[in-house]
Amino acid sequence: VKKGESVYKIIDIELIEKAKTSYQKEQIKNPITMHFSGQINNYATLKIYYRDTIIEIKSNQVIEAATSAPLSKEHIKNQLAKLGNTIFVAEKINIEFPENAFLSLKEINEMRRQAIDKLIVLLTSTKKHNINIVENNRILTNKTIKGIYVRVHSLIQLNALIDQDIKGYYFPLSKHLDEAIQLAKKHQKKVIPFINFLNNEKQLMNFKNSNSYQEIDEILVGDYGALKIFNDKKCILDATFNLYNSYALEHFKDYNAILSLEMSKKQINNLTNISQNITMIAYGKTINMHIKHCLISEHYFKRKKIGCNKCKEGNYKLVDRKGEKFEIQTDELCNNLIYNNHCIYIKNLDTLKVDYILLSFLNEDAKTVKFIFEEFKHILSDENRQIPAFIKHTSGYYND
Template sequence: MTVKADIRREDIELLAPAGDWDCMRAAVANGADAIFFGVEKFNARARANNFKMAELPEIMKFLHRYGVKGFLTFNILVFEDELRDARELVDACIEAGVDAVIVQDLGLVRMIREMSPDFPIHGSTQMTITSPEAVEFTKPFNLERVVLGRENNLKQIKKIGDQAKLPMEVFVHGALCVSYSGQCLTSEVWGGRSANRGECAQACRLPYDLMVDGVQKPMGDIAYLLSPKDLAAIDIMPELIEAGVTSFKIEGRLKSPEYVANVVSKYRRAIDKYFAGDDSRPTTEEVRELQQSFSRGFTHGFLEGTNNKKLVDGTFPKSRGVYLGRVEKILRDSVVCTIEAPLKRGDGLVFDAGDPTKKEEGGRVYDLRLSGVKLEGEAAQGGRIEIVMGRNDVDLTRLHEGDRVWKTSDPALDKRLRATFETDKPYRTFPVAVTVEGREGSPLRTIWTDVSRGTTVIVESEMPLERAEKRPLGREVLEEQLGRLGGTLFELEQLTVSLEGEVIVPKSELNRIRRTAAMELELLREQPPKYTKLAGGGTLGAAAAGFRDKAPVESPKLTALCRTLEQVKAAIGTDVSMIYADFEFIKQFPEAIAVCREAGKPIALATPRIHMPGENGYHRNILNLKPDAVLVRNTGALYYYLKERAEKPGDWHPQLIGDFSLNVSNHKTVELFREVGLDRITPSYDLNIQQMVDMLRLADTSNLEIVIHQHMPMFHTEHCVYCTFLSEGTDYTNCGRPCEEHRASLQDRIGMNHPVRVDEGCRNTVYNAIEQSGAEYLSEFKELGVPSYRVEFLEENADKVLEVIGLYRAALDGRIGGSEVWRKLKATNQLGVTRGQLIR
């Protein structure tokens, strides 16, 4: 294999997770180039141990000592009352020399740039950056790097890199989210735990029944319809490097230090092999060891393109480890199994009968009995053996012939992995070049250069050199004494000796010089980078002071989002000020526009939630239809429309309305989107009533629109339920389009049916079965100057559309109370209506 000439080893980064100090040490010891970690709050792994803000200086000194970068995860939405704490944390990061913050919230990006023009920011995968246009949108904010969506494939990654020319970070190993990051609202809807706040409840890992046209589809042992396998791209690292990826990210801040040590070491070797010209792929044993640390089964995810059949197994939702085989026979105190992987006494097993919702039998291997297989020591490498389990661990009467057997733990592997970081020795050493100068009567002068950093210290002897009577100071003695760097970060690589005459200095003085030089070089490695800090930057309230005293809205507007032509035809007969058409296929838009034009009703067309490379034709078609407005759902699409507006200033252009999926959750984000050119802005669904009010008090509300009634769009995913379970195909090219003939929904454990809809890009949205209403807060919002309110429909017929619009119109006019709205809707809908994201 030939390494491409334009790819440099020093430009490639292996980025490892650290949920605590042991994980951080494990990552450094096993070859990570950079670490990402979180502190107490403001990160997307609220359940991890995390670090304390006060530890930032110590963390960065430790990492920089070993030449490793440290990135702080700030990858959640920030609410209004948290901005001051967020500013304090950013300030602490700047002072401690954190190498970058990984940010989701564009309002936070704005605040950081007000504080420092050069403090590095990485755009988190929660920004849903999946196209060159989305990268271009970030460039005015001087982001150093973007983390692409896990749904981008190799061709798209290369296209984004070639067009946008910004360093790209890509996930290569670990758990996959079935939903686009930053676009999952399931935990928020069902449990008040927002994925955009680091509190994901993993609803994708739950069992669901597939309902097709209202009838349950028999699925056998497949129940986990939304639970993806785990990403493992170790065997396609060369392709990723040549696609232009510069940072390879390992997921796992909730994982063990042994997991970190294992995965980091394997990917370190894969990267190093590429640059050594070695094109061999990982061995079977390496893959097994990766599976042992954590695996729901491995997949390339979407990196090689969409293959819905390979993404989800469907039979279990949790880590299984290494597959061994199936139970062939059950004896009095053992089971007989033909195993496919090594097994030892002390390893942990689980017996899988095909229903992980029930208690599974498992425990430690007590003994292995020969059954036509040669045992090597205590290990069986393969073949037919008897596995003896501890009687207190496994009830053999609950096992069945045919049960799958998985090796869930390997204590010997864990011990080997722990040894890499549970050591008193330095995790890494670095070469030093030393020059020695001097003459009789002057101090010995030593110049020490840390080769990898280029930093230099000079250490002189505390006494002058004397004439040597017997054994003058020479290269051999100097090499021996100055090279005794064991226990330090350094090793002597080069020694230059320039002594005049035959001179001598005590060996104790050479030892002191060596210790002093090593200590000073280490201190230089620990020095934090210096960033520009702007006086008073990032202050809160001043910019928004003019918006605090707001005039109440006397005549609020009501808009309606429709997903069928029947709904559009019903809504145009009401006093809604605008119709939003959010249809599954763009071919359905012209008829909706014609209906609205005939009725004299303004219409907005909705973009898809996601924007991939090569999808600008969709937006060109929208412009050709000349709607009054476009409901923009991602920054890639927004960049496209803003670019059109800028390049053709004399032409007609639609209004641009930013939807909830832009994740506006504080007044800084409102300001940012207003300044880039949005005409109207929809706040995030993550805000509860107090957080919404806090934002409205500081933001300019004159162009805001709040969604007050909808079926919450929970999962938004590239994984197509229709293709996977209703066709023989693998993607949209060969699935036969069952979505055009059938309606699917996912039935949860309590019997709720959650509709699954597709969009033009064949992505699925799973909607909550229960409508949500914020009607009782309308008077509060009107007092705060919000002029426009939206109701959204999903499957409602014309009569229901008229009823819902009528109730909200009456509430906005003050003819009925807001609580009466959702109570009446509850009375006509047996599933009831929650107040969803607007619960206090």
């Protein structure tokens, strides 16, 4: 922080502790209305109203004429309001009871207990019934892995894999895109441009009006703005859409999608009613942070300097307090992408119910790119492979 700059406080520990104390003690209660009525020589009736549900309980004892101390409405109300640790609170209590009558408090307590128990059972059974109806109408995904997509960031990586059995090649929106498209055409392959999460409308519209745009029929988009701009092409939804469950995927059923990195294998295999192709990232460094600022030009020039090309002069990393190093990459707009220092590497792919896996390369050389691709070909052939020792790996949420 430079001298004289404004600093904004975004966390107040006292406020956080106060909030934590409030919700730890808080008990959420459902409001109910209670109606208690009866006449001498008849049984008392307790009705409970909760939303569109009505519970009615009759007393086991008849109401008697009071010989000494009659039962007051206030006493009845106090007993009915004693809902203790239940999930209900008596918002309103109506009493219709003779002034010279008597009924034991024990009997009133028992009526209240029976009515609340009956209400809970009814609500629980109703919820279970509704859930079963929903589940019976949903069909579990029955998919098997049909092939591999790759995401590359350079022509060197693309050249290294262009002659392999690969479903499609995701290539960044960059000055080398035309060359990548022509190289793929030469080998009867398909290049699919991908749009970074950080972009601007001018950049996207320039691409839409370019000759390159006429050469493609698919595009991988990472946000809603890009999806809207490129709606005349076949759009694929990137992992930054964070599509995490069946409902989200069903909403975007017209688009093939790369699943959220936060999904476990169990969650993926429990997806239902999935009609589109879904892909899971099986290899690659993940982006921890997208930054519109440039840390590299800030270091050299004390500001973001577009096109300074300092990022091309070396490899840059952020180092945390534990000495862990996080790579800094820049895109065509000089935004910074901070990558995790551990690489996603999933080798337990048997029984995984997706259509494709994605190998997402960053700055690996040609030799490494080829090696990783061959490893995953073996994994998909059900061969037991060890994760290469030179890869600092993680399985992320996959095995949770």
